[in-house]
Amino acid sequence: VEPGFPTGLLVTLDRSSRSGVRSQLERELREAVQQRRLAPGAKLPPSRTLASELAIARSVVVEAYTQLVAEGYFEATQGAGTRVCRIPAPPDAKRSSSPARLNMAFTTGLPDPAFFPRKEWLRCYRAAVDACTDEVLGFPEPRGRIELRAVLADYLARVRAVRSSADEIVICNGISQAIAVVCRAMRARGASTIAVEDPCFEAHRRLVAACGLTPVPIGVDEHGIEVSRLIEADVAMVLVAPAHSYPSGAVLSPERRLALADWARQRDALIIEDDYDAEFRFDRTPVGALQGLAPGNVVHAGSVSKVLNPSLRIGWLAVPDWLLGDVIDTKFIEDVATETFGQLALARFIETGAFTRHIRRVRPLYRARRDQLLDALRSQAPDLRPQGAVAGLHLYVRLPQDVREGDLIAAAKENGLRVEGAARHWAAANETEPAVLVGYGMLRESTILRDVAALIAAVRDAGGPRTGGDAGAPPPVARR
């Protein structure tokens, strides 16, 4: 499969050794790079291939690759570690040659994989495929399956006070594509700019630009997007997450909600409402979607990525009538339609109540993790200032002024901890106050105190005298 990669020569595993197979494999691969037996730029074999050649579980290979990516020996474009780094491993990578896997406990944007209700999901999927007629296997509908659109219209009305019908729902591959089809439909109608929150999810700023719209950053404070500044700006479109701005965690205040809806109606503007994690709200009654205030001026976007899992790639739009045809056309041209069976499975999952039961089950678990995290931060590091705690799965933690974000990320990495910086989500990444994003979706009760201690130790390390020059590795790719 991979000629030119002489696996047999490179890796020798001693199964009788007390050190695990994985750490042996990591050491072997690390040394192969250090000794230039694996040249810079060389391709690694697919994990499947190597696992089969070595007669070990593929997961062991995947973990070893991941570790060596984290250590800077291997290079992974977008997550698949399959090439030896072209850039020589930094000297400190050698220093930390004890096989310390990076601790991902604070990863943001991901629900706990252990919560995914796979039995229930499989039951719904099987029932959907078993029941499907030839019509289902005909041309896929660009708008999405009526079964899912119908239950979503009901669900969104009930839970989010969205005012729409099944006709006005369009199924997309998660929120990113949902935003893309709206932006492209508007671009084709002549739109050229779109206001975005500052800070906002960095990938979305790139996305609207890829759709041909110039992003116009509008500040976010503790009450959400500054609507007065939006009004001053010469824009007729805005992308906003009123329920839980990312990454700041701000919730749009009631006054600004009304002002935003008024602006849209008076300006005849379009609001794209990114409702990415509205299901996880902890401290007060959920506010309804902005869409309910101005259904003719708001496109509402949501997905199952936070409630179930981003791997499912199912999102939706509720689209005002005047824009609906254009959005459906755009979706058709882009990729015909979203995959059908997953839609039918999700329709059953929602219809049978499994979706609501699942939210009811996991919400208190996430809330408990958040509370533990806040308590630990408060007691161990009162000078850190967590924000945005009322909802979602992450905190925005502001750092003492003398801490550089890049230094902290490097110091944390040195201690085996992965930390996400906030700077990249700001329009002017160089001028921001230092902050990190601390996810709690995957925190475990048994390890949280240790994890928080490691984070704080890294803050202290980074707060010491600067070592000068750049702090080393760039922050990891941020995903929401």
Add this chain to the structure above:
Amino acid sequence: VEPGFPTGLLVTLDRSSRSGVRSQLERELREAVQQRRLAPGAKLPPSRTLASELAIARSVVVEAYTQLVAEGYFEATQGAGTRVCRIPAPPDAKRSSSPARLNMAFTTGLPDPAFFPRKEWLRCYRAAVDACTDEVLGFPEPRGRIELRAVLADYLARVRAVRSSADEIVICNGISQAIAVVCRAMRARGASTIAVEDPCFEAHRRLVAACGLTPVPIGVDEHGIEVSRLIEADVAMVLVAPAHSYPSGAVLSPERRLALADWARQRDALIIEDDYDAEFRFDRTPVGALQGLAPGNVVHAGSVSKVLNPSLRIGWLAVPDWLLGDVIDTKFIEDVATETFGQLALARFIETGAFTRHIRRVRPLYRARRDQLLDALRSQAPDLRPQGAVAGLHLYVRLPQDVREGDLIAAAKENGLRVEGAARHWAAANETEPAVLVGYGMLRESTILRDVAALIAAVRDAGGPRTGGDAGAPPPVARR
């Protein structure tokens, strides 16, 4: 669910009547429109709602809606019949008030839904979800799952002589999105034009334009795209289907294959190879993919849409190294990644040999349908000239010069037969020779003679003295 639609008033079904429930429902709805009890523009309830109110199977409602869309009473944006037509039903819709469903036997671009191996698919899907680790439920990889990329690299090498590794495969939502991410990645590198075949799949011409590239039509004759004209044109990119040009059905000749690959290498140009139905080749040994001749200059694109079903929305790219990072970035920005479980199911489906077994099983069935169609056309209408029969699931049938395509489509519809015109796939739709596309993926042995007779009758009807003016309804939305 749908206030304002007084179902109870509108539809009365007599279950003791000898006429079927469906034809009763169709008649009731038709009369409601004719009598303006259902106003132009009024929304119909979702089929699920109406079915449950009437206590009938939802499929009956779906079929009735479909029929009334075909008759012009209801309006369906992209296939979901849910609104009363705003345009008054044409007078001839009343004439054909006998409930004649449109016969879809000649639909192109769709494999027979009855062939979909749903048990085997479900088995693979269940095994994939059962086996998946937390890592699978982490952030989805923009490039696609390594399990699928690894088996696809093997499969494409074996079956299509594609030269790529698992690293160079990128999973997309079918071929449309695959083309879109390549075009956008090239646009970002400064590309502004792309040569396309003339005729080519109309939606792809719109797609490349949506990606910011100006399509430059290059003629296709019986030997495929005219490479000499491509060389004359000032372009550095081309979208081409060498194995089976759509819709003409031309196969690129060996000489032109070499010339095309040479051109790409010398011009440092990029070829997007659309390999959409290469698995269905009947009359000679398959030629390998063009990609194998110039792996550094060809992006190879394929999908499961013709072998399994377009509802699965799984396609792939094999991308040259120099473009790979840009393509993965584009895919990430557009929609993060393609849905995961379907990828894992497909990996198993291919790995266990089910994919190859399936192709081996259905290829002779499609071939038999094609042969029957050709025989019937030859004996009943020797003046029609079918082309492109060596591969795929459709014929390009040229019509006598005195037949206008629009007239034929209208005449066929009058006789209850849906026929797809070829004109829309040409760059200059008004100047083309009259032709229709005749799919045989869904032909049944028992009805083929009747279906062909209906088609020929429509040709004869349309060949008579013109009735003047436009021929009525536009042709249905073409899908490949």
